[in-house]
Each structure stands twice: as structure tokens, then as C-alpha cells.
Amino acid sequence: MWKRAMTGAIVLFLVGAAAYASFFIAPEEKTMHVLQRIFYFHAAAAWAGMTAFSVCFVANLLYVWRRSEKWDSLGVSSAEVGLAFITVVLITGPIWAKPAWGIYWTWDARLTSTFVLWLLYISYLLLRTLIEEPDRRALLSALFGIFSFIDVPIVFGAIRWWRTQHPAPVIMGGPGSGLEPTMRKVFFFSVLALHALMVFLIAERYRLEKLRTDVEVLRREAEAI
Amino acid sequence: MSLLSNTGALLGKELRTEFRSRELLTTTIVFILIVIVLFSFTFDPTSDESRRFAPGLLWLAFLFASSLMLQPCFLREQHNDTLSALRLSVSDPFAIFLAKLAANTLFLLLTELLLLPLFAVMYNVPVVPVLHWLVLVFFLASFGISIAGTSLSAISAQARMRELLLPLLMLPLLTPILVASTEVTKSLFDRAPFVQWKGIGFLAVFDVVFLTALWLFGEYLLEE
Amino acid sequence: MTSLDSVFAAYIIGWAVFFVFYLTVAKRTSTLREELDRLKNSLNRGK
Amino acid sequence: MTPPAFSLVGLRFENIDKRYGGLLALRAVSLTIQPGECVVLAGRNGSGKTTLLRIAARLARPSRGTMSFSGQFSGEEAAAIRPGFVAHATMVYDELTAEENLLLFSRLQNVPQPGNRVEALLHEVGLSDRRSSLVRTFSRGMRQRVAIARALLHEPSVLLLDEPATGLDPQGVSWLAEAIRRLRDSGRTILMSLHGESEISSLGTRAIRLDAGSVAADTRTGATFRSILTFADA
Numbered sequence: 001m002w003k004r005a006m007t008g009a010i011v012l013f014l015v016g017a018a019a020y021a022s023f024f025i026a027p028e029e030k031t032m033h034v035l036q037r038i039f040y041f042h043a044a045a046a047w048a049g050m051t052a053f054s055v056c057f058v059a060n061l062l063y064v065w066r067r068s069e070k071w072d073s074l075g076v077s078s079a080e081v082g083l084a085f086i087t088v089v090l091i092t093g094p095i096w097a098k099p100a101w102g103i104y105w106t107w108d109a110r111l112t113s114t115f116v117l118w119l120l121y122i123s124y125l126l127l128r129t130l131i132e133e134p135d136r137r138a139l140l141s142a143l144f145g146i147f148s149f150i151d152v153p154i155v156f157g158a159i160r161w162w163r164t165q166h167p168a169p170v171i172m173g174g175p176g177s178g179l180e181p182t183m184r185k186v187f188f189f190s191v192l193a194l195h196a197l198m199v200f201l202i203a204e205r206y207r208l209e210k211l212r213t214d215v216e217v218l219r220r221e222a223e224a225i
Numbered sequence: 226m227s228l229l230s231n232t233g234a235l236l237g238k239e240l241r242t243e244f245r246s247r248e249l250l251t252t253t254i255v256f257i258l259i260v261i262v263l264f265s266f267t268f269d270p271t272s273d274e275s276r277r278f279a280p281g282l283l284w285l286a287f288l289f290a291s292s293l294m295l296q297p298c299f300l301r302e303q304h305n306d307t308l309s310a311l312r313l314s315v316s317d318p319f320a321i322f323l324a325k326l327a328a329n330t331l332f333l334l335l336t337e338l339l340l341l342p343l344f345a346v347m348y349n350v351p352v353v354p355v356l357h358w359l360v361l362v363f364f365l366a367s368f369g370i371s372i373a374g375t376s377l378s379a380i381s382a383q384a385r386m387r388e389l390l391l392p393l394l395m396l397p398l399l400t401p402i403l404v405a406s407t408e409v410t411k412s413l414f415d416r417a418p419f420v421q422w423k424g425i426g427f428l429a430v431f432d433v434v435f436l437t438a439l440w441l442f443g444e445y446l447l448e449e
Numbered sequence: 450m451t452s453l454d455s456v457f458a459a460y461i462i463g464w465a466v467f468f469v470f471y472l473t474v475a476k477r478t479s480t481l482r483e484e485l486d487r488l489k490n491s492l493n494r495g496k
Numbered sequence: 497m498t499p500p501a502f503s504l505v506g507l508r509f510e511n512i513d514k515r516y517g518g519l520l521a522l523r524a525v526s527l528t529i530q531p532g533e534c535v536v537l538a539g540r541n542g543s544g545k546t547t548l549l550r551i552a553a554r555l556a557r558p559s560r561g562t563m564s565f566s567g568q569f570s571g572e573e574a575a576a577i578r579p580g581f582v583a584h585a586t587m588v589y590d591e592l593t594a595e596e597n598l599l600l601f602s603r604l605q606n607v608p609q610p611g612n613r614v615e616a617l618l619h620e621v622g623l624s625d626r627r628s629s630l631v632r633t634f635s636r637g638m639r640q641r642v643a644i645a646r647a648l649l650h651e652p653s654v655l656l657l658d659e660p661a662t663g664l665d666p667q668g669v670s671w672l673a674e675a676i677r678r679l680r681d682s683g684r685t686i687l688m689s690l691h692g693e694s695e696i697s698s699l700g701t702r703a704i705r706l707d708a709g710s711v712a713a714d715t716r717t718g719a720t721f722r723s724i725l726t727f728a729d730a
Binding site for chain 1: 376401404405408446448
């Protein structure tokens with residue numbers, strides 16, 4: 001209990017510090033001015049979300065290989081947390097896009113593939129609710145998770161290859177390319193902070209999943225009596 | 226070797242049952258027909274517009290139709306628990322998938338080729354000069370759709386709401402196929418048609434990647 | 450909406466999403482914990 | 497039917513649990529079945545008979561514990577052992593004819609000379625004259641005969657029969673009993689679930705009663721046949 005509260009406090013501090021840094025330490029960007037400060041949050045959340053999905057993929061593989069319940073629990077936990085991060089990315093994106101490009105949404109490569117990614121993991125969680133038997137649910141959703149993750153680079157490749165041929169309303173140099181040193185430091189600090197948040201949330205969600213399986217076991221026993 | 230002979234025997238069974246009733250083929254063809262007609266009401270199919278929209282429309286229709294067509298793929302095997310009989314009999318469960326996806330590819334390809342002339346007439350796009358390229362794209366895309374669809378129908382057959390679930394699992398996964406085949410078809414329907422090799426290569430890569438994944442993980446999809 | 454508002458909006462909404470997610474996890478945990486206690490009790494009585 | 501050489505195969509279940517959702521279908525089942533035994537499995541509906549048979553057939557994977565074949569053969573040969581399985585479902589295609597079904601499954605199992613084998617089996621199960629009718633048009637009893645023929649195609653050394661007499665008329669039951677007797681006498685290991693005493697249950701050399709997923713009685717450990725078979729119906 002104590003340890004959890006401490007970890008929570010540290011994570012909160014890190015996220016707060018990252019926000020402070022992106023507002024007050026990072027220098028003003030030339031073309032977008034203050035608006036560019038969304039970047040530290042938006043892009044770092046995207047990185048953390050992708051890491052969460054990678055964790056999910058590894059957990060899925062390990063489940064298929066070892067068939068241990070804990071990998072299944074880690075799979076759902078990281079998928080849900082990853083989804084939360086990608087949701088943040090998909091919300092902050094348009095908020096940034098509107099003043100920067102004049103529109104909320106453009107079907108450009110990054111946006112579209114992130115959206116497809118989001119849909120894939122929604123399907124993953126949906127599938128889990130539709131299979132009753134725990135072992136089968138774990139196995140089949142793990143397999144679907146594996147297929148989804150393999151699909152991600154292909155989706156990205158496809159959309160980037162063809163969609164960027166069409167002129168986007170505003171063409172923006174991809175952030176991250178040639179970042180000024182202070183900006184770079186602030187960005188990587190943000191990435192670190194959001195990864196800490198991600199790990200914390202996965203741990204919390206994992207505890208919940210453990211509790212859920214415990215309840216399931218007890219329910220089984222109660223029924224047996 | 227037994228993989229090939231098993232696949233052959235199973236493919237024979239798939240084809241025999243389908244061509245005996247032709248249930249899948251007729252329903253899919255009628256479905257696409259309806260979609261093609263309905264689409265024409267959503268925009269005016271003049272020649273120039275058609276060139277722009279027709280490829281996307283065509284592939285959307287095929288994709289939706291395939292999510293219907295692949296539905297019974299594993300559901301059918303549950304009826305008399307023939308899936309268990311197959312699992313008991315074959316030495317490699319991959320044969321079950323290979324046979325099904327070969328059959329599905331064939332059915333999809335057949336549907337597409339049957340509807341192509343009609344489509345060409347109704348939407349006024351010239352298909353004859355680029356027919357051989359179209360067939361290649363149709364094949365690669367149908368194969369990809371079948372690989373993903375067959376594996377996912379093995380999943381959805383074991384869940385609740387199976388009829389609704391398959392499209393939900395399958396369509397997002399198939400975005401790359403939709404994008405690539407639409408783009409390649411678009412360049413083939415162009416005023417000055419050309420072959421987009423990178424698109425064709427892309428479809429091939431998708432097929433290879435997912436076939437490998439199915440080969441590696443297929444047997445677990447059927448586990449009990 | 451000025452640029453600064455957008456930046457604030459982005460940060461606040463983003464944090465809100467994480468916070469809400471954390472709340473749902475906490476909520477689900479507490480419901481489950483209650484159920485766990487209930488089941489344990491009924492099992493003990495059953496024995 | 498002259499049985500070809502086949503290895504004597506026993507079954508070993510070690511501490512098997514099988515969980516289906518909230519339900520424990522089997523709990524800590526340990527059983528050894530010697531090659532050549534003809535075991536009758538009795539028990540109420542839901543006592544785990546079907547699950548045990550599906551695990552023996554390697555169709556279901558135990559949640560815990562292991563199932564293995566025992567006998568004088570290498571591990572590689574053990575992996576190739578395919579029990580003949582008759583389940584509740586017929587496990588044949590309704591849209592194919594009896595002959596097509598049997599031919600398909602004999603090809604899949606690399607049965608030598610499938611044509612002759614199918615011919616002989618169709619004759620044996622008494623369906624020679626209906627060979628080219630679709631299974632869909634068959635009566636329940638005829639379907640069961642096709643199902644049994646399918647299980648025997650590859651002359652398995654282990655037979656797993658889940659309520660094999662379901663749907664058979666008295667004549668069919670006698671025929672089945674005779675077939676099982678011959679298979680038993682040729683040295684094949686048979687594990688079959690049955691309801692109550694019948695012509696077929698009298699063929700058993702051993703009986704086991706399952707109750708709520710555990711072994712409740714075994715003639716090996718002193719229970720009598722009669723008590724096991726009649727208890728299940730009570």
C-alpha cells in the first residue's frame with residue numbers, strides 16, 4: 001500500500017515536472033510559437049502508447065508459448081493502457097491541428113494509421129468480452145493481438161506510401177527532425193515521464209485483473225458447493 | 226508431402242460442397258450487385274468521376290462481401306463437429322487452413338471476375354486492355370483477404386455474436402489491402418494506364434507476412 | 450481560441466483521460482474487492 | 497477384416513484438471529489403462545466422461561496434468577497415434593455422401609488403398625446400398641453407422657467411443673456389440689462411455705465411474721461392475 005502510494009507520487013511528480021519543462025524550459029518554436037508545446041505531450045504519449053502495445057504483443061506471444069494466466073493479464077492490462085494513451089494522442093492531435101493547419105482532422109499517414117491502430121485494439125478488447133471461457137478467451141485474444149501488432153507497420157507503410165502522395169492541406173516538417181538541444185532534452189524527459197505513468201497504470205490495471213481472476217476462482221468454488 | 230496431399234483432399238471437399246449448393250457464391254454475388262447499384266445513387270457515375278471513385282468502391286464492395294462470405298468458413302465445421310474429425314485426421318492442422326484459404330481465394334476471385342464486366346459497363350471504365358493486370362491484383366488481394374479472413378473466422382466462430390464479430394476483427398486488419406489494391410486499380414483505370422509495381426509488391430508482402438503468421442500460429446486457433 | 454488556450458486544452462484533456470482511466474480502474478477494483486469479500490464470507494459460512 | 501499389425505497402446509492420465517469457464521469438468525483425474533483393456537466409463541451427464549474422452553483423443557488440452565500413450569514405441573511413433581473417436585456429434589459432413597465422407601477421411605489419414613477400405617467398411621456397417629446418398633438424408637441410426645465407420649477407417653489401436661449406441665435400433669446395438677467384441681478380441685484398447693447396463697457394457701473388462709469430474713469407483717479397486725453401471729442411472 002505504502003509502496004504504491006509512493007510510486008504514484010513519484011509518477012505524478014515526473015509528469016508534472018515534464019509539463020513544467022515543456023511550458024517554461026523549452027524554448028519557443030519559430031513558426032508555431034506556443035502551440036508547439038503540445039508536441040511534448042502529444043508525441044511522448046504516442047511513444048508511450050506504442051511501448052504499451054509492444055508490451056501487449058510480447059505478453060501475447062508469451063501466453064501462447066507458456067500458457068500462464070499472468071501473461072494474459074499483462075496482455076489486457078497493457079492493451080487497455082495503450083488504448084488510453086492512443087486516445088490521448090487522437091484527442092490532442094486535432095486540438096493541435098485546428099490552430100496549426102486550420103482543420104481538425106486530415107487523412108494523412110500518421111493520423112490515419114494511428115486511428116486504425118486504435119480500432120485494432122478496440123477490437124482486441126471487444127473480442128475479449130465475447131468469449132466466456134477464460135482459457136479460450138486468453139488464447140484467441142492473444143492470437144488476435146499478435147495478428148494486430150504485425151499489421152501495424154504494414155498499415156503505416158500502406159497509408160504513408162499512398163496518402164502522402166496526395167497533398168495534405170498543410171505540410172508540416174515532421175517534429176523530431178532536427179530538434180533544438182533543449183527541446184530535445186525536454187522531449188525525452190516527457191517521454192520518460194509518460195513511460196513512468198504508463199508502467200504505473202499497467203501495474204494498477206494488472207492488479208485489477210489479478211483480483212478479477214481471484215473472484216472468478218472463488219465464484220467457481222461457490223458454485224461447486 | 227502429407228501436408229500437400231491433405232490440403233488437396235480438403236480443398237476437393239470444400240469445392241465439392243460449395244459447387245453442389247453454390248450458396249456462398251450466389252449470395253456474395255447478389256450482395257455485391259446490390260452494393261454496386263446502391264453506390265451509383267451516391268454519386269453521378271460520369272466517366273471522370275468513375276475513374277476516381279470506382280476503384281475504391283469496387284474494393285470496398287469486395288471487402289464487405291468477403292467479410293460475409295468468410296463467415297461460415299469455420300462455423301460450418303461446428304455443425305457436426307467435423308472440425309474435430311479433421312483435427313484427428315490431418316497430420317498438420319495447417320492443411321485445414323491452406324485448403325480453406327485456397328477455396329476462399331478461388332471463390333472470391335470467381336465472384337470478382339464474374340462481376341467485373343458488369344461493373345465495367347455500369348461505371349464506364351475500360352477494363353479489357355488491363356485485364357491481365359487486374360487479374361493479378363484481384364488474385365493477390367483476394368489471397369490476402371482470405372488468409373486474414375480465414376484465420377479470423379476461426380476466432381470469431383468460437384465467440385458470441387459471431388456474425389457481427391468477423392467484420393469487426395477483419396476490416397481494420399485489412400486496411401493495407403484496401404489501400405494498396407485501390408491504388409493499383411486506380412492506376413490501371415487511369416486515362417493512361419500504368420502498372421504500380423510497388424503496390425503489387427506491397428500486396429505480395431502482406432500475403433507472405435500473414436501466411437507466415439498463420440503457419441506459425443494456426444494450430445492454436447483450433448485448439449480446444 | 451488562441452494558441453495558448455489550445456495548448457492548455459490539450460494538456461488538460463489529456464490528463465483528464467488518464468485520470469478517468471485511473472478512476473475506472475480504481476472503481477472496478479473496489480467493486481471486485483467487495484465481491485471478493487462477499488464470496489469469501491459465503492464460502493466460510495458454507496463450510 | 498484382417499487387422500494389420502498395430503502396436504499395443506495404453507493410456508495414461510496423470511493428475512488431469514480441465515476447466516471450462518467457471519466449471520471444473522475434471523479434477524485431478526489419474527488413470528492408467530493397460531493395452532487391450534476394454535473400459536466402460538459410467539457417470540451422470542456432466543460428470544466429465546466426454547471431456548475425458550476428448551482429452552484422450554488429444555482434441556482438448558488439459559488445463560493441468562498430462563495425457564500420454566504408453567506402450568513399446570518411440571516418442572515419435574506415439575505422436576502419430578490417432579485414436580478412433582466416435583463422439584456425440586457424427587463428425588461427418590451432411591452435404592457429402594457416405595462414400596465421399598469416408599473417402600475424404602481415409603485420404604486425410606493416408607489409409608492405403610482407400611477405395612477398397614471404404615468399400616469393405618460400408619459393407620460392414622450395412623450401408624453399401626446407400627453409399628451414394630447424402631448423409632443429410634440418413635436416419636439417426638444410419639448416421640451413427642457412418643460415424644462409427646469413420647472412426648474405424650485407419651484401423652486405430654485405440655478406440656474412444658462416447659455413447660456409441662445413441663440412435664441405434666436394437667438390431668443396430670447388437671451389430672455394434674458384435675463389432676466392439678471383435679475389436680476388443682483383436683487386442684485393441686477401448687474406452688467407451690455408456691449409459692446403464694446393456695449388451696455393450698457386458699463387453700467391458702473394467703468399469704470406471706466418474707462423479708463430478710473425479711474417479712469415484714473403479715473395478716480395479718474392488719467395486720463391482722454392477723454397482724458402477726447401475727449407480728450411474730440412479
